[in-house]
Amino acid sequence: MLDERMIGERSEFIATKGKQKQSLKCDADSIAGCVSQRACVYCGARVVLNPITDAIHLVHGPVGCASYTWDIRGSLSSESEMYRNSFSTDLKEQDVIFGGEKKLAASLDELVEKYKPELVFVYATCIVGVIGDDLTAVCKAAEKRHGIKVIPVQSSGFAGNKSAGYRAACDALLQLIAAAEGKGAALKEKNCINYLGEFNLAGEAWIIANYLREMGVSINVAFTGDATYRRLKTARQATLNIMQCAGSMHYLAGKMQEKYGIPYLQVSFLGLEDTAASLRSIAKALQDETAAQKAEALIQREEGKAKAAIDYYRQKLLGKKAAVYVGGGFKAISLIKQFREIGIEVVMIGTQTGRQEEYDAINRLVADGTVILDDANPAELERFMVEQGAHLLVGGVKERPLAYKLGVAFIDHNHDRKHPLSGFAGAVNFAAEVYATVCSPVWSYVKEQGGGCSE
Amino acid sequence: MNDELKHCRNVNENPCNMCMPMGGILALKGIESSMVILHGSQGCSTYMRRHIAEHFNEPVDVASSSLNEKGTIYGGESNLKQAIDNVRKVYEPKLIGILNTCLAETIGEDVERIADSYSAQQDAASPLLVSAATPGYGGSHAEGYFFTLRRIVEQLAEPVERHSKVNIILPNLSPADIREIKRILQLLQVDYILYPDISDTLDRPFLPRYTKLAQGGTPLADIKAMSGSVATIQMGMTVEDKYSPGQYLADAFGVPLYNIPLPIGLKNTDLFLECLQQQAAAQRVPLELQQERGRLLDGMIDSHKYNFQKRSVIFGEPEIVYAVAKTCLENGLFPVVIATGSKTTRLDALLRSELAASPDECTILNETDFAAIRQTAKEAEAVIAIGHSDGRYLEERQGIPLIRLGFPIHDRVGGQRLLSVGYRGTAVFLDRITNTLLEKRQKNYRRSLYETFYQEATEERRGDQCD
Ligand code: SF4
Numbered sequence: 001m002l003d004e005r006m007i008g009e010r011s012e013f014i015a016t017k018g019k020q021k022q023s024l025k026c027d028a029d030s031i032a033g034c035v036s037q038r039a040c041v042y043c044g045a046r047v048v049l050n051p052i053t054d055a056i057h058l059v060h061g062p063v064g065c066a067s068y069t070w071d072i073r074g075s076l077s078s079e080s081e082m083y084r085n086s087f088s089t090d091l092k093e094q095d096v097i098f099g100g101e102k103k104l105a106a107s108l109d110e111l112v113e114k115y116k117p118e119l120v121f122v123y124a125t126c127i128v129g130v131i132g133d134d135l136t137a138v139c140k141a142a143e144k145r146h147g148i149k150v151i152p153v154q155s156s157g158f159a160g161n162k163s164a165g166y167r168a169a170c171d172a173l174l175q176l177i178a179a180a181e182g183k184g185a186a187l188k189e190k191n192c193i194n195y196l197g198e199f200n201l202a203g204e205a206w207i208i209a210n211y212l213r214e215m216g217v218s219i220n221v222a223f224t225g226d227a228t229y230r231r232l233k234t235a236r237q238a239t240l241n242i243m244q245c246a247g248s249m250h251y252l253a254g255k256m257q258e259k260y261g262i263p264y265l266q267v268s269f270l271g272l273e274d275t276a277a278s279l280r281s282i283a284k285a286l287q288d289e290t291a292a293q294k295a296e297a298l299i300q301r302e303e304g305k306a307k308a309a310i311d312y313y314r315q316k317l318l319g320k321k322a323a324v325y326v327g328g329g330f331k332a333i334s335l336i337k338q339f340r341e342i343g344i345e346v347v348m349i350g351t352q353t354g355r356q357e358e359y360d361a362i363n364r365l366v367a368d369g370t371v372i373l374d375d376a377n378p379a380e381l382e383r384f385m386v387e388q389g390a391h392l393l394v395g396g397v398k399e400r401p402l403a404y405k406l407g408v409a410f411i412d413h414n415h416d417r418k419h420p421l422s423g424f425a426g427a428v429n430f431a432a433e434v435y436a437t438v439c440s441p442v443w444s445y446v447k448e449q450g451g452g453c454s455e
Numbered sequence: 456m457n458d459e460l461k462h463c464r465n466v467n468e469n470p471c472n473m474c475m476p477m478g479g480i481l482a483l484k485g486i487e488s489s490m491v492i493l494h495g496s497q498g499c500s501t502y503m504r505r506h507i508a509e510h511f512n513e514p515v516d517v518a519s520s521s522l523n524e525k526g527t528i529y530g531g532e533s534n535l536k537q538a539i540d541n542v543r544k545v546y547e548p549k550l551i552g553i554l555n556t557c558l559a560e561t562i563g564e565d566v567e568r569i570a571d572s573y574s575a576q577q578d579a580a581s582p583l584l585v586s587a588a589t590p591g592y593g594g595s596h597a598e599g600y601f602f603t604l605r606r607i608v609e610q611l612a613e614p615v616e617r618h619s620k621v622n623i624i625l626p627n628l629s630p631a632d633i634r635e636i637k638r639i640l641q642l643l644q645v646d647y648i649l650y651p652d653i654s655d656t657l658d659r660p661f662l663p664r665y666t667k668l669a670q671g672g673t674p675l676a677d678i679k680a681m682s683g684s685v686a687t688i689q690m691g692m693t694v695e696d697k698y699s700p701g702q703y704l705a706d707a708f709g710v711p712l713y714n715i716p717l718p719i720g721l722k723n724t725d726l727f728l729e730c731l732q733q734q735a736a737a738q739r740v741p742l743e744l745q746q747e748r749g750r751l752l753d754g755m756i757d758s759h760k761y762n763f764q765k766r767s768v769i770f771g772e773p774e775i776v777y778a779v780a781k782t783c784l785e786n787g788l789f790p791v792v793i794a795t796g797s798k799t800t801r802l803d804a805l806l807r808s809e810l811a812a813s814p815d816e817c818t819i820l821n822e823t824d825f826a827a828i829r830q831t832a833k834e835a836e837a838v839i840a841i842g843h844s845d846g847r848y849l850e851e852r853q854g855i856p857l858i859r860l861g862f863p864i865h866d867r868v869g870g871q872r873l874l875s876v877g878y879r880g881t882a883v884f885l886d887r888i889t890n891t892l893l894e895k896r897q898k899n900y901r902r903s904l905y906e907t908f909y910q911e912a913t914e915e916r917r918g919d920q921c922d
Contacts, residue, residue: 030497030519030521031537031541032519032521032534032537033537033539035516035542040497063467063470068503068506086470088466089466090466095592103465106465110464127558130558131561157499158495382667396505398515400512401514405661406665451661451662451663
């Protein structure tokens, strides 16, 4: 499987369905010098918490970390725009030598005075972990001083990979939920659910909320898409947690079940099949016959409309081959099914943070000969896209130029996209986008010039 | 003119700059057959790759030594060496630039020693290793850029025989700009070493075969020979000596240094040509360039009324900001805010004399953020902004249209194709500004004239009738 320009240690992270028996290695730190597509602990934490719209997200560290993460995500808000700012304590050499606690405390004072927030997240970056600032103590003191919630997020970049950041974010959320004591905090309402692992990219949480509303189910709070401090505090009121992005929220869902007795259900709203199945399973989990009937009506209506639209694209796309490289395993699984709906077979699939069970599920779903990889790098993506004859890559911004340079079409399925891909509406968008890129006239000129890796 | 507003707050609110290693990567991308390793945790490289890829729409491979907890506590030497091994295997580069990030610098990693000890065990064919300490807290990406260039010449340049080439040292420009500068050099028949050169590496043509390392970049042999050039022309008026590659060549090898502004604007381009003429085989400015100058001037006349006294905000890397400010002054787009996220002592001094001629008060913001820029721009009633995409809130929230220039451009396509230097580039750049102002005017003049002269008057008339 490896040629001389591949890195030996990476071989355990790559498998071909049907060829090898041993399962894929995953959930390990990236290997030095491999040009991993992954980011760091801080990235994981920031991705999860940033959609909380009325919070101040303060990055404790040098300015770079804050600069690269400023308003790059497509999460939408129905109210506050506070989350779209990027605040940094902007540590300088002196602070690194003498410690940054004083500056952090002063920063918090300044921000509270200027914006009067109710909630502040303070993210630790690499050097904060090294210089040993006591984030928890500084945050606690600020909480006391100002009577607001100041939550430390332990996200030093080197302390693991992106998954560790998810965990740090979940810990921060748990602190927040636990702190919301008092009356009403645990009052359970009927058909009132939390939606975990949904970040309201391009308004996707709103799309799903509309479906659920039609079924007589209301979303108490989405974690963390379009969430506010006020809503998050009520998380314990829900009777059920539905969980979309398992990579980031599995831990939180488990903890909420354990602590507050809220059961959880894995859902996916990518593609027609998963969307319909998820709506059905929510009604079932709520043991609500009316909701189930309403779900059926909704599915019939929306699926019908969507299928008619998608069918047009399916005709054009039949027989094309796709490569997928996304953040989490959950999304990868859905994408395989969704591609089938539009007549496309996935021939290469990988994730940044997929878990063992997810890779097993992927392995069951794909056809023989499909290449599966964990924590891939550009060299591997290039090689397998070419070898597998992919017409299309699904990925994020970093992967896009590589696909284009190889003459391969591209779909952005990252957090920065500006168009919804969830639910029935999203499924149509997805098919339309695949069509727009795969069937663009540009590839004919590429082919004419002798480029492009597919026939 | 106001005194510089000191950045005396504790929070940076919406950064106007990036960190040192980012600049280092951009510099290294302009070196032939090179790869970059960021010594630190995985995130730095991924975030920077994303930023660069989005601006240039090019694959940007940057490795990381992926330091984890263990490496952070016990030292990252083995991680770094493993990273070098792996990068060599996959990319086969001729040079590997190792940039120390925040993390590595704070735990005291001696990259130079590690690189030396690695190289000592290798044969002659192994890649050159150069290192630069670029902690994120040490400066902005602009400083990181020049410092990395300086470190590369420090480590590569050797005493060589004098030759007739001129070193041209560039700040962080678009590939289109660099190609324009090359064209001018060719027209003037100047024998040059362009350093660095991302014109091909970060703006590759579509080719039938993809290569992991792009063709192009400054040849290593050229960098080695920079010590023997007749002169260095460095577009680095704002660059401090400790970061200045040109200054190093002057100090260590006696290569005369001409520090000039970026050739954006009529006068700045004149200066560039004058400077080149002294070094060039063709002493006269070729007809082609003379005509381009004439056309630019013609274009300036075409637009002058639309631009005059339109208060501008300019922000970004010091070198770009300086050249753009001069260009704005030339065209009556008087700057009211000039801002950079970098810390520079030179920008102020340089601009003070230039701004003396402006009828408007101008605030110069050093080491600033966008909260300060927006506030100051609002108070000064600026109508147009010039700078990179991170200034988009000026447009979104203040209604000040943004002319995108510099790095990063991440909310539009074609950052790599933006042309703004030379007479030709300036003309296009100026048109971009003028047309934006015209668009604003054309959108609004009917309504505004209707509201002021018709609606108000009608209301008064109605009032009359009632009486
Ligand atoms: S500021 Fe430091 S830790 Fe942050 S991205 Fe820059 S080098 Fe990396």
